[in-house]
Amino acid sequence: MAFAASVAELQAEASCPLCHDYLKDPVTIYCGHNFCLSCIRQCWKELQDVFPCPLCLHHCPDRNFKKNTQLCHVTDIVKQIPATRSKRILQEEKSLCEKHNKVLILFCYEDLELLCPQCVVSFDHRNHQLIPIEEAAVKHRRNLRSYIEPLMVEVEDAEMGFENQIAKTFEVQREVENWRKELHYEYKELKCSLEVEKDGINTSFLKEETVVEKKxxxxxxxxxxxxxxxxxxxxxxxxxxxxxxxxxxxxxxxxHNRYENLETPAVFSYKLKREFCPLPPHYFGFFKMVSTFYVDLTLDPETAHPSLIISRDRKTVTYRTPSGHHPRAGTSYPAVLSSEGFDAGRHFWEVEVRGKGEWSLGVCKDSTCRNAPRSSSPANSCWHIELCTSICGTCTRGHIMRVGIFLDYELGEVSFYNMNNRSYLYRATDRFTEKLLPYFSSAYSSKSLTLSIVRDE
Structure with missing residues (x-):
């Protein structure tokens, strides 16, 4: 075994590092390495000024080759020794460069490519970091190990996203089913006058569900x-x-490219477009009226009672029972007016009421309503609806009511609607001759009440 190893080592020393065949016309270059004369000439064929050794990359000053006669004789002797099986296997396992058909010996760290001696001296890899294959394999094996954990996290996130989408599909179905139940209840209330509309809305629900589920x-x-x-x-x-x-x-x-260019698909987010149940035939124009005549109001802090707190965006007024009340002169109820007034046309706005207590909503004449009247009769120049947020003056915590107000100035009407179930509540009529201002008020008996102007939806 020791003899066979020595013979194999001797045969390797008599072989050219470039062609891996026995040396032909062996020459020694400046750094001391030996090559076939034709191999080193071919390697340096297109180079000028700088001639790197294909093995150690040491720069040789010129193309002067020293013929190695002794090594030539040694090679002739070695040729007479039969090639060992280990050498034949080693030669068969060597991978060759596709461009130059040379054995791959180095790895370019910039281009991530395996290189043969001919590739090493080309202009494509000049000034690049070239390292032995074994060292490069160690580094890239370490890199591959670092990819495994992030990829496992990516897989886990993708699985969670997949399950989330399945859950959302059932959520859409449940939500649509809840709307169907609500729709059925509303149609029972409105009876046969809405039966014709039911199929159309169910179709819209089905279409919306189908579109969202498809996405x-x-x-x-x-x-x-x-x-x-x-x-x-x-x-x-x-x-x-x-x-x-x-x-x-x-x-x-x-x-590397596939890992670095991974793109996680965006998770589809949805917002169902809800269809509302229409009102009976004589109210079919209600939603068109709301969308056509909706106005964006703001509260006027200058007209607010001292017990009222106006929000920064001037959309919400809150009444808190004061510890000691000292009414401002000329003010009766805790009230506030809108900054906008109307002396013509049709206008709609919506108010959300939260809390516990009595409240008043309506319109007042610009000339008289700044001293808010205690009565709701038209003789006092103020038209409003006054209700309790719950029966018998009590309210379940968290109760919310929405009231819509529609002003038709030329017709002389102010109508009120319960927007929770989209039902008609009350209407006041008169002949309007001056500017009218929206009016918001709370009673002193209220505990904690908030009135909010609803933005156009």
């Missing part, structure tokens, strides 16, 4: 494909990690 399904498909791609990449990296150095580094650039 969710498509999004699940994208996430599923992404999961497959991630798992494939993870498996490929895990397999690559265990390969030999040459196999690991072959195609490593493609794995």
């Amino acid at each position: 969710l399904t498509e999004n699940r498909r994208k996430i599923s494909n992404h999961m497959v791609m991630l798992n494939n990449l993870l498996s490929e990296i895990a397999e690559k990690y265990l390969q030999t150095d040459l196999d690991l580094l072959t195609g490593i650039k493609n794995i």
